[in-house]
Amino acid sequence: MKKEKLLRYVFLLAASVAILTIFLIFVFMAVKGVPLFFKVPLTGFLFGTDWSPTKGHFGAFPLIVGSFLVTLGAVAIGGPLGIAVAIFLSEIASSRVANFIRPTVELLAGIPSVIYGFFGIMLIVPLVRTFVGGAGFGFISASFVLAIMILPTIAALTEDTLRSVPKAHKWGSLALGATEWQTIKKVTLPSASEGILSAVILGIGRAIGETMAVLMVIGNAPIIPTSLRDPFSTITSVVALDMSYASGEHQEALFALALILFIISMSLVAMLRFVSRQRSTR
Amino acid sequence: MAKTTAKLISLILTSVILIASVAGCQSGGNENGTGRVTIVGSSTLLPIIQAASEEYVKDHPDAKVDVQGGGSSVGIESTISGTAAIGMCSRELKPEEAEKGLFKTPIAVDAIAIIVNPDNPVHGLTKEQAMKIFSGKITNWTEVGGKDEEIILINRDEASGTREAFFKLLMGERDFLKKAIIQPGSGQVRSIVGQTPGAVGYLSRGYVTNEVKVLALDSVRPSISTIRDKTYPLSRTLYLLTKEKPRGPAKDFIDFVLSPGVQKCIVGTAYEPIIEVKK
Numbered sequence: 051m052k053k054e055k056l057l058r059y060v061f062l063l064a065a066s067v068a069i070l071t072i073f074l075i076f077v078f079m080a081v082k083g084v085p086l087f088f089k090v091p092l093t094g095f096l097f098g099t100d101w102s103p104t105k106g107h108f109g110a111f112p113l114i115v116g117s118f119l120v121t122l123g124a125v126a127i128g129g130p131l132g133i134a135v136a137i138f139l140s141e142i143a144s145s146r147v148a149n150f151i152r153p154t155v156e157l158l159a160g161i162p163s164v165i166y167g168f169f170g171i172m173l174i175v176p177l178v179r180t181f182v183g184g185a186g187f188g189f190i191s192a193s194f195v196l197a198i199m200i201l202p203t204i205a206a207l208t209e210d211t212l213r214s215v216p217k218a219h220k221w222g223s224l225a226l227g228a229t230e231w232q233t234i235k236k237v238t239l240p241s242a243s244e245g246i247l248s249a250v251i252l253g254i255g256r257a258i259g260e261t262m263a264v265l266m267v268i269g270n271a272p273i274i275p276t277s278l279r280d281p282f283s284t285i286t287s288v289v290a291l292d293m294s295y296a297s298g299e300h301q302e303a304l305f306a307l308a309l310i311l312f313i314i315s316m317s318l319v320a321m322l323r324f325v326s327r328q329r330s331t332r
Numbered sequence: 333m334a335k336t337t338a339k340l341i342s343l344i345l346t347s348v349i350l351i352a353s354v355a356g357c358q359s360g361g362n363e364n365g366t367g368r369v370t371i372v373g374s375s376t377l378l379p380i381i382q383a384a385s386e387e388y389v390k391d392h393p394d395a396k397v398d399v400q401g402g403g404s405s406v407g408i409e410s411t412i413s414g415t416a417a418i419g420m421c422s423r424e425l426k427p428e429e430a431e432k433g434l435f436k437t438p439i440a441v442d443a444i445a446i447i448v449n450p451d452n453p454v455h456g457l458t459k460e461q462a463m464k465i466f467s468g469k470i471t472n473w474t475e476v477g478g479k480d481e482e483i484i485l486i487n488r489d490e491a492s493g494t495r496e497a498f499f500k501l502l503m504g505e506r507d508f509l510k511k512a513i514i515q516p517g518s519g520q521v522r523s524i525v526g527q528t529p530g531a532v533g534y535l536s537r538g539y540v541t542n543e544v545k546v547l548a549l550d551s552v553r554p555s556i557s558t559i560r561d562k563t564y565p566l567s568r569t570l571y572l573l574t575k576e577k578p579r580g581p582a583k584d585f586i587d588f589v590l591s592p593g594v595q596k597c598i599v600g601t602a603y604e605p606i607i608e609v610k611k
Contacts, residue, residue: 104490176527185484185528187513270489270514281513291516295405295491 079312083305090299095306101272101283103292103300110285110307112274117258117284117311119275120268123193124200124257129250131197132204139205140212141234152209159202167266170195175267184279187269195263200253207252211245212238248325255318259311261286285311368396369581373407373420374493375517376442376536377570380598381420381589387597388588395581401517404493408434411573417582419573422493422536424500435578436571439589441604443537443554444498444566447525447544454478456548459565463502465532468509473530485512486521486533494518497568498534534566538603559604570603 087095090108098109135155139148174194179186215238223233239246269281270291285307296304371381378401385397402410407419412432422442425434446462448454457465457476464470465483473481487508488495499508515521518535525531526543537554540546546553549565558564578586588594595605 179528184482185486185513185524185531270516271511273510280511291489291514292491294402295409297409 076312079305079309083302083307083309086299086302086306090303095303096310099274101288103296103303106299108299108303108306110303110310112272113283113285113288113307114310115274116268116282117286117314119189119282120192120196120264120284121254121257123189124196125250125254126197127193128197128200128204128253128257132201132249132253133208133246135201135205136208136212137234137239140209141230141238155202155205157202158198159206163199163260163263164266166195166199167263170263170267182278185269185281187267187281189275189278189280189282191267192264195267196257196260199260199263200256203256204249204253207249208242208246211242211249214245215241244325244328248322251318251322251325255315255322258314258318259286261290265290367392367394367581369398369418369585370410370416371397371399371418371420371572371585372402372410372416373573374404374422374570375401375519376404376422376494376538377420377440377572379538380440380603381572383597384589384594385585387594388585391588392584395584397585403489403491403516404496405491407573411575414575417574418578418585421571421573422568423496424568433576435574435576437574437578437586437590438569438571439586440570440595440598441559441567442570443559443564443604444494444501444534444568445537445540445554446532446534446547446549446566447522447540448532448547449525449527449529450543450545451529452478452481452545454547456551456553459502459550462547462549463504463506466503466508466512467506468511481530484528484531485509486524486528486531487512487514488518488521488534489514489516491516494534494536498566501566501568536603556604567604 086108090098095108095110096114097111098107099111100107100109101112135151139152139155143151170191174191175186177186178184178188178190182190219237219241220233223237224230228236264284265287268283268287270283270287271281272283272288273280275282289304289307289311292300292304371385378399382399385399389395389397404419404421404423407416407421408425408429410416411419411434412429419434421436425436446457452473454473454476461470461476465476466485466487468485470476471483473479473483485508488498513524515524518539521533521535522539522541522544525533537546552558552564554564554566559567572586572589574582574586598605
């Protein structure tokens with residue numbers, strides 16, 4: 051009995067480490083970041099368009115826009131692709147083919163992001179330079195690299211939900227004379243839609259937080275891009291580039307940026323919980 | 333009741349563990365006198381200091397020297413905070429940094445070269461043209477006698493001493509074009525300029541290879557002799573920084589870098605040794 055009780059505490063301790071870490075990270079970022087807002091008004095920080103930290107201008111709007119832009123681009127490419135991969139694996143491929151392709155896709159998730167960045171610089175950036183012009187850094191390169199990075203997340207989760215659709219539904223549809231594609235489109239996908247949405251949200255979470263790969267291919271100019279050829283920045287790329295030397299207000303501004311990212315990630319987690327709760331109450 | 337106490341105890345325990353580890357980090361970064369020297373900062377200085385440290389360790393088998401890049405601002409910050417014994421710096425200190433009482437030892441003089449893609453027919457610019465290009469007033473190579481090609485600017489990040497020095501020496505009051513691509517190191521600037529038609533950037537002369545083409549500025553090309561007679565407009569002094577007057581292992585290392593043998597080697601890496609400039 052004593053051992054049972056002791057073990058309970060051990061596991062409770064482990065769980066509280068996780069909670070306390072999140073709590074401490076939040077408090078730490080708030081303590082370090084919030085003082086900035088006594089000098090720079092919150093609206094000026096969120097909507098100012100001039101980010102020149104060494105001159106004392108902290109307008110983070112271009113960076114926030116940048117983060118959302120690349121995420122949008124990544125999901126626009128990686129979302130359909132990931133869902134298509136999942137449909138192929140769960141509905142079309144024979145189990146032998148699927149068992150070969152699935153681990154390959156999963157392997158994509160295990161590749162370190164700096165290697166994706168390197169791949170982006172060596173392959174995607176020159177291709178974009180040739181076909182679109184400019185230097186090749188910017189929206190297209192960053193979206194492509196991120197799309198490949200979120201592909202395994204979206205594909206794996208979507209496949210799980212597609213497989214959880216009861217076989218009887220599909221058989222019913224096929225028995226009524228629907229073709230395989232009609233069944234996928236009208237029966238399987240709609241009943242898995244909330245699961246797919248969760249998969250996409252997780253993909254968004256991965257894309258918006260990605261740092262190294264994006265930093266290497268985006269060009270890092272602190273502006274709102276006006277063309278596909280413009281280099282720009284994201285919240286994460288700026289924090290990573292500046293953290294090593296920033297001091298004073300500049301450092302506070304980076305913590306404030308991190309805080310914004312933290313809040314965005316938390317909202318995504320909340321959204322995810324909301325979506326999956328909707329699913330379970332059905 | 334027992335459950336809440338248990339929760340409380342574990343919470344306190346975890347906080348103790350976390351606080352202990354945070355405190356451990358803060359005291360762990362200090363340098364001590366065992367002959368280990370950490371050197372951090374300018375990527376311009378990195379190659380010469382790296383080479384010097386390898387020689388230094390050969391002469392002093394019990395010494396350990398760690399050299400890392402990151403940019404001049406990183407070197408300054410790390411020297412002030414004490415995480416590095418020596419900071420490498422390729423620009424002058426800003427007033428707020430100078431206030432912290434850092435000790436500067438000049439070790440070499442360097443020229444900043446303006447580089448373009450090797451396929452670019454342009455051979456040189458005036459200072460005025462260069463300034464207009466980097467501030468975005470001139471956007472096509474035809475305006476400076478080249479072919480009809482968009483100018484693609486490759487700039488450095490704000491931690492860079494090369495950027496700061498280039499700005500001070502060339503740009504005066506004018507700002508850099510914000511739309512320029514920003515790269516965190518001289519090596520990246522070189523490889524992008526080398527691959528991209530129409531690209532222009534700048535870097536320390538020590539980084540120039542045949543991947544890129546160096547432009548003359550006001551008809552003067554950067555070289556040892558034009559640095560020496562001060563005709564090349566973009567030259568600057570490179571420093572090693574210490575928190576106070578160098579002593580212990582840091583002093584040993586700086587003295588080694590200033591010794592005639594090492595200073596002679598610096599010429600081989602395309603920088604101008606400080607001893608000769610002083611004369």
